[in-house]
Amino acid sequence: MLTGGNAAEDRFTYRPNWGLAGMTPPEQTAAMVFGFSAAPVVPGQVVRAVIVVLYPQTVQQWEEQVDIGSRLPMYEGSRVVGEGRVLWRSPAVLPLDDQKASTFDSWLTSAP
Numbered sequence: 001m002l003t004g005g006n007a008a009e010d011r012f013t014y015r016p017n018w019g020l021a022g023m024t025p026p027e028q029t030a031a032m033v034f035g036f037s038a039a040p041v042v043p044g045q046v047v048r049a050v051i052v053v054l055y056p057q058t059v060q061q062w063e064e065q066v067d068i069g070s071r072l073p074m075y076e077g078s079r080v081v082g083e084g085r086v087l088w089r090s091p092a093v094l095p096l097d098d099q100k101a102s103t104f105d106s107w108l109t110s111a112p
Helices: 061-065 098-109
Strands: 029-036 049-053 071-076 079-085
Touching: 029 061, 029 098, 049 098
Parallel strands: none
Antiparallel strands: 029 049, 071 079
């Protein structure tokens, strides 16, 4: 179970790695979870999540191969613990400004 949610104190506390197209498992790259649409998140639950890539300039696949509909295996160590499917993309640079954080919060809380 993950704490989940999108409260300010929970942002970026979960930091899994992700597999991208063209990567051979268990090859993976970092992207932190800004937040989830539910709190807590229990195994098997389907939730929205906003992830922010740590080093997009060093892993070109984020820009070149990840688009709406892409499936991203989520890793903890070498083990796949979930799968993400890209529903929406928005450029982001860390640290996030208040406007970007508000946009992400709105998207998470509008989850069906």
